[in-house]
Amino acid sequence: MPGAGGADGDGSAAGAGGAGAAGDHIHPRQPTAPYFDAVLAYGLRGSGRFHVPGHKGGSGADPALRHALGDRALALDVPQDIHGIDLGTSPTPYEQAEALAAEAHGAARTFFLTNGATQGNHALMLALAPLGTRVVCQRNSHASIVDGLVLSGGLPTFVHPEVDDALGMAHGVTPDGLRAALTATPDAAAAFVVSPTYYGMCADIAGLAEVAHAAGVPLVVDQSWGPHFGFHPDVPASALQLDADAVLTSTHKIAGSLTQSAMLHLSASGRVDAEAVARAMRLVRSTSPSSLLMASLDAARRQLAVHGEALLHETLAVVDRTRTKLAATAGLRVLGPELVGRPGIAAWDPLRIVLDVRETGRSGYDVAEALRGAYDGNVELATAATIVLVVGLAESAVALDRVAGDLDETVGRIARHGDARGPVVRPPAAPPSETVVPPREAFLGPAEQVPIADAIGRVSCESIAGYPPGIPALLPGERVTAPVVAYLQAILAGGARLHGASDPQLQTIHVLRT
Incomplete structure (x- = not known):
């Protein structure tokens, strides 16, 4: 299957200034959904299916599954490499769909993702932070950022977000904070930030882009919670409009595609090599991507761009x-x-x-x-x-x-009025832990599970974040400290959950074997 859309249906490049994100016009082809329509045509016309999947469009599926999902959904569950969908004369319907998505979002190139924004973060880390390469990352980035470093062998320098002490809410990184991190990491190859947060709060992306570009690095924005940004004057502008170089949007979170579907958009700046990303994408993409997920992205893009x-x-x-x-x-x-x-x-x-x-x-x-x-x-x-x-x-x-x-x-x-709760437990002062070995070495190295009390001073193999505020307190390769353990135990006792911990009750933890 082609890696990304590069031209629309008439062969012209899909450049910046999209139908929705730019807000200036709607391209004549935005009301179409070429990939969705091609899957629909193949799925419902009664084609002979002597290929996978084994349910053969529904006839071989469990009767209860057929009843629950409906025969139409199963009929549209087709594999890749079907002529007229993603094989044939270029641009194929698949290529057209990604190109229309790029145009709608104001991107130079867009990739459809069937493993969520996680897939995009993994591919970007592989492309921008190969073995031994240092990058600056927002400390409360999605877990897939750290997972991407494990896959790529990249080395992180973390920049901390602003935190509301009373509410325990982590906000965005400031331009000054990013500048300090990049100054301290002159060999950084890229900067990764999050905007908006889980709470809908947006960072100063234009200011962050200016800082990153002055340091000679691309700005990557995890805009997973803002796939609708730029499509109405009363919602924030898209990070692409604010000069970011790569932007992830989890279409399924807000904009109507099926769960697990997302998009990765690259700007026309050239600071992120689209071919390097496409090459990395092949490592983290299934050879059996879901046509249902991709068709839902095509349809969601149409609705977002047009309506x-x-x-x-x-x-x-x-x-x-x-x-x-x-x-x-x-x-x-x-x-x-x-x-x-x-x-x-x-x-x-x-x-x-x-x-x-x-x-x-x-x-x-x-x-x-x-x-x-x-x-x-x-x-x-x-x-x-x-x-x-x-x-x-x-x-x-x-x-x-x-x-x-x-x-x-x-x-x-x-309610128990008159019994207002005080501030939430604050994370330990930055930096919370000492980085001892690269995340890849810690995650893939020889590990043992030990009681949490015995882990003090050992090197963690796990990534553990408490909600709130969602900032990882411990990452693979960092030394486990008493303040970090006390903090995690305190928020756990207060009703928070620990994301990423192999033992959700934190009785034990995996550390590097000595």
């Missing part, structure tokens, strides 16, 4: 009404635009409803559990101090009205 602004306009109006209702609930504080301007926050995404619950006298875990138990309402994230609701591109007004009422009833029932 995204209108859908967002309607959704934002409902979100504003919901925020007003929630603000009237005693004990809840609705967070958002008032935080813009604080260190690490240059913009805010209104498709994230973030609620400070401390004045209820209960934790975010308590509120989320009570909401789920009474109303089967499930939030995206609960922390000691907050809960986070993620809103989709075309969110149901009925659903938002309902959850506002359900939260009002829930808080009224469980």
